[in-house]
Amino acid sequence: MRIRWLTAFLDFPSDQFGAEVTFWRAIAGSTVSPPRGEHREFASLEPFNGDPHLRVQRIDEGPGGIHLDLHVDDLGAATDEAIRLGANILRSSLDTGWVSLTSPAGFVFCLVAWQGESVRSRPIRWPGDTISIIDQVCIDVPHGAWDREIEFWSAITGRPTTPTSRPELVRLSRDPALAIGILLQRNGPDDPSQTASGHLDLAANAVEDEVARHEDWGAEVVERLEQWTVMRDPVGRRYCITNRNPRTGD
Template identity: 70%
Template sequence: MQVRWLSAFLDFPADEFGGEVTFWRAISGSTVSPPRGEHREFASLEPFHGDPHLRVQRVDEGPGGVHLDIHTDDPHAAAEEAVGLGATLIRNADTHLVLRSPAGFVFCLVPWEGETTRSRPIRWPGDAISIIDQLCIDIPAPDFDAEVEFWTNLTGWPLNPPGTRPELVALRRDPSITIGILLQRRESGTTDDSTPATGHLDLATNSVPDEVARHEGWGARAVGQYPKWTTMVDPMGRRYCITSRNPRTGA
């Protein structure tokens, strides 16, 4: 399978949809596309430059979350490959296929529609530069090694050289695609190991303090501070991270 493009999909319950879209549109510096889908449940967050890599969906059941769309030439053939690597097919919707990774993270295989242009970071007042450019998959510790193998085999993307934190493993970014994939081993005791893998978004910036202050102005809260990132929750309690990385390269 050739990964042509990646989209991070934010899934919002119906009663939170409007407020969540407003918040994520504001912090990403995007506009919102016209709604689409049978029930007008989908929209894209349109960047000022480049093809959309952030999308939103209104869901009728459950708390929502984030999932990954993999855009490829032949989604059905890609689904067969994914199942052979250990994924589970949840639904064949003809236009797209919904699957679950071995550790339980939901992703979709969708047709590639010509997306090629990587988004540019935005320079905000005060000279902070930022972009939402990474999906972090949070994986139960017992499933971590197998999940890393699954994503490297499925995408064909090798691992970056190991860093100082063994619980974080990044796939080597395709420089033409905006979204990168980070795999994180959940700390033992933070949650039940039987809980499926989940995901959250990471924002890259040259100034974490400035970005934190800007997001707090839109109603977010900082809930954890670390040397290289700050963990935030949006106004509805959805977790994400503001990270000290190069917004232009993701490094």
């Protein structure tokens, strides 16, 4: 399976949708596309250059979260391969160009028909010379499903794993053609989570300055660590601002 493009999808309950889209639009430095879908439930966060790699969705049930869209040439063949690798189908609409699945650990993702997206957007330079970009989805994996989930994501993306400085973190090697990277994080053995979830990561050249900008938009600091700061957006959704090169993701 060849992954032509990756999109991070932010899923919001109806009562959070407007305010959350405003927050994430500001954080990304983007505009919002006209709504689309049968119920006008989808929109893209449009970068000032390049093709969108962030999208938002209004959902009718559940607390929302993050999922990934994998854009492929042959949706039927990609679905067959995903199932062979251990994915499970949730919903399918091949005639309209998407299939919703879960990974072996339960992380939701979609296979979608590629529409020609190919141009990576550039990071935003903010006042004060802070540079940042939302460029990574971190999949939080239950402790007992760790090895199987790493194997699955490496196989379905065709990307080898690369070491990090922490044993609970494994990164898939970045495809320079894609705007989104994938990091996997193993939950602790005492974490009660039984299903994988995910959160967004930003790369920033000046983490504290970036944190201050987010606080101005209503986010709160949860925890400061050496290489990243855990944040909570205005409705309590967690994400991380990380000390990485915004241009390369390294």
